[in-house]
Amino acid sequence: MILTWLYAPGDRPEVVAKALACGADAVIVDLEDAVPVSRKEYARAATAELLADRPPLPVHVRVNALDSPWGGADLTALAGLHGLAGLRLPKISAPEQVAAAAHRTGGVALHALLESAVAVERAYDIARAHPALHGLSLGEADLCADLAVCAETGLDWCRSRVVVAARAAGLAPPAQSVFPDIRDLEALAVSCARGRALGFLGRAAIHPRQLPVIERAYLPAPEEVAAAAQVLSAARATPGALALPDGRFVDPAVVAAAHRTLALSRRAAARRP
Template sequence: MTTGAFPLTWLYAPGDRPEVVAKALASGADVVVVDLEDAVAAHRKEYARAATADLLSEPPPRPVHVRVNSLDSPESAADLRALAPLRALAGLRLPKVSSPTQVVRTAELAPGIPLYALLESALAIEHAYAIATAHPSLHGIALGEADLRADLGVAGTDGLDWARGRVVCAARAAGLPAPAQSVHPDVRDLTGLAESCAHGRALGFLGRAAIHPRQLPVIERAYLPTAREIEAAEEIVRAAATGTGALALPDGRFVDAAVVAGARRTLALARRIARPAQAQVSV
């Protein structure tokens, strides 16, 4: 496992099914997200919370984030009381964030734990930059597209492209990593997943959340650089090492510091290609 600064795959698993969480931990995902919110029925919330706390009583084999319940619910307060003391917790994913105040309040209740805000409403999109800069504990933002689509009354996916670009821009303006894409809900549609990932990559996303292990290799392939991209990046970095300031490559392309930084990021991502392929684990 090599997550480094560029995790590409975030696999969700329901918190009330420890056997599924165990399979997710063995799947090869960069991050496992234990879900206490939508994936867990109301009468199973307490059990899911206890099972997750038990899981994190010792360091897991890969980073584990937990998506807590809606921040305005009593369940969320109980989640934070149970999870905040657990040092093995790598991050909290906060659903339906619509204001920076919610981030600040959560950071006070769970000091020192990295927070990731999910923006799932029109109001959240309008407040994207304020949320992204709300507190130093916030390490990332992302979209929750199912709820956002319902809030906007959007049919299909193209109608969300403005919101997607807004979130990418807000994250980068705040100095946060490029967001990961929201989940592709049809686990059988791997062709559609690959096409959607290519579109997301073109919009500036980096990586994607998944709901089944079979989606992981598709996501990783889509977001890893191609051989041609790696070759071009290597040429740029070599040229930059021999000169100062802006320079021109033999083919006439103009290269400045921003292009060199992008090439270095491409090569950092390319180092993942040598690692074993994502494991295929059924759930």
């Protein structure tokens, strides 16, 4: 289960190598915003060389926008590589873009980034665009600019919209977008707690120091683990809907949530030294 994603610029192979060794669950090699125009070709070639073999953890690549001068070449160069775990498609605003990318990449796992008002409005249709689409998330920097949003809470409706669209389409809960201030870890923790309350699972980071904060925010607290264990124990003893002594009602949806809580708890235990 992936909780932490770390971005690294594709034109700096040494930074990508460090990212692969700093404790993230997965790395996103960026060919788009982090790479200047003069280095787009080099970034693509360096990333293709990296992914010729399987890296030590999952590597996704954020390609350039499909309607840019580089997006099509990115898809062609990367789609068949042994070490590629998935492609992130920026600035998706219509389901046809996802379908076209899937046609060109032959079954590679795709992830759509929604970065405009029209994309958020079409979130469910995009989520159902093609079986190769494995996830949605927001590109919040561009979305804030499009909406003229000046406070983080102004994105709450958009965030909820994406969470609901992903669930309705049978996709995994989305990960939160990056938090741009790498120094303010307290604000990052607050933002992650809000994202978790909205239904997100995990978050992308732009610096390794953000990773422990994100992980702590998304792992269940001891009391949550205890409550989940109680739910599963009661469900095993009495199949079907029932009420616990503390008044909580248990049905299949509650049981599924308890399983996820315990899976996250086991994940934390497995990662402890």
